[in-house]
Amino acid sequence: MKTFDYARADSAAEAVRDHAPGTMYLGGGTNLVDLMRLGVAEPDRLVDVSRLPLDRIEQAGDRVRIGATVRNSDLAADPGIRARYPMLARAVLTGASGQVRNVATVAGNLLQRTRCAYFQDVTRPCNKRRPGSGCPAIAGDHTNLAIMGASEACVATHPSDMAVALTALGAEVHVTGTGGDRVIPMPGLHRLPGDEPERDTVLEPGELIVAVELPPPPPGAMVYRKVRERASFAFALVSIAAALDVGADGTVAGCRIALGGLAHVPWRAERAEQALLGGPATGEAFLRAAEAELEQASPLPRNAYKVPLTRNLIVSTLEGLAS
């Protein structure tokens, strides 16, 4: 591991003041420390923000404000989150392991890097790690990589489960930086790779996430489902966060769908949502909506399985919510 300086910030303002080129913020470290050990991340200086007084979950009117340093396990165990936002609690609980969730922070979960094997292997080219070096995944092993919104430069996926639920819920990310404070809606924090895959998010250098705010939960039932290669402690092949509100007349009054494991961003399935609104809540309609979303898919030879897998996951999840 390359050597670095370490400092601990007492306030968000101090952390931002302390930020300079080559500085990285350290949260729980469950991803960053590993990337430093792999040589993928090589900060000159770490500013530890894990002890900032941002570790509370607070009701603010009809909204919930989740501090940036709330541990993943504390978020999932919170009685209010479990009762009102079960898709979020479930998403967090399906991620990583008990040991990792005890340490990983909410902001760090959003900012974790892709688990693309080429990104994590410094002996291989990777446009995300070394811009302009190429993407061997496209001709190589892309079995678990993106089928939506990818570019010729990068087919990485965002690995977070929590971010998928936050995208379906329409959460807002509160950020502070040298340019002041701002609020970034989800979807909108993460960006598609385009020709700048080294940028995962729209955050500017030195900007620090201080909180995630949840609007009131959407009406109807909600759920998070994750398909993976083993039953626990594995990243998603495909996942879905969905909420469905069926009116008394049997038509769809409201609908939220976000998909994980498919793209460089947690993917809000707006085409599927539009296709469903006002129509019947039937299996046939769910299938048409899933197909409308997946028309945008451009799979590679070894991840084409994700197209029917996602279609079937959308249909069965919506059928479960409707019944």
Added chain:
Amino acid sequence: MEITLQVNGKARTVDVDPRISLLDLLRERLGLIGAKKGCDHGQCGACTVLLDGRRALSCLALAVAVEGRAVTTVEGLASGDDLHPLQAAFIEHDAFQCGYCTPGQLCSAAGMLDEPGPSAVTEDLRTDPGLTPDEIRERMSGNLCRCGAYVNIVSAISEVAR
């Protein structure tokens, strides 16, 4: 950098490079070789310790970042010659073969027994489920055992959870 940690109840002050992990600090500098280095990437659980009573991976923690906190390793689980109930149950149920993952399994189980709330396999997230074998398997999924002693590990933990 000079840091002080509470390790198994004793204050330990050490001068460390910021790059050293808590795992390497415990093993190489403090002589506590109970926590094991399996993968060194947070994927196997062999290095699990308790940090302020909560289970965590010592390979992914920078020692400087846990300054001032209380660390319990497998060496700190027993009270003198009295084994921790989990240690006794692991022996009773033959819950290991080679033993390499066992310190991590023990610390992880000790932390897990105190963790509130549901897990990914809990049907109704509003409930606090009992520790059924399915719940134990899910909650212990961060600890791998290459000998495959899982069946007996689950019985040992079940006995203590009862």
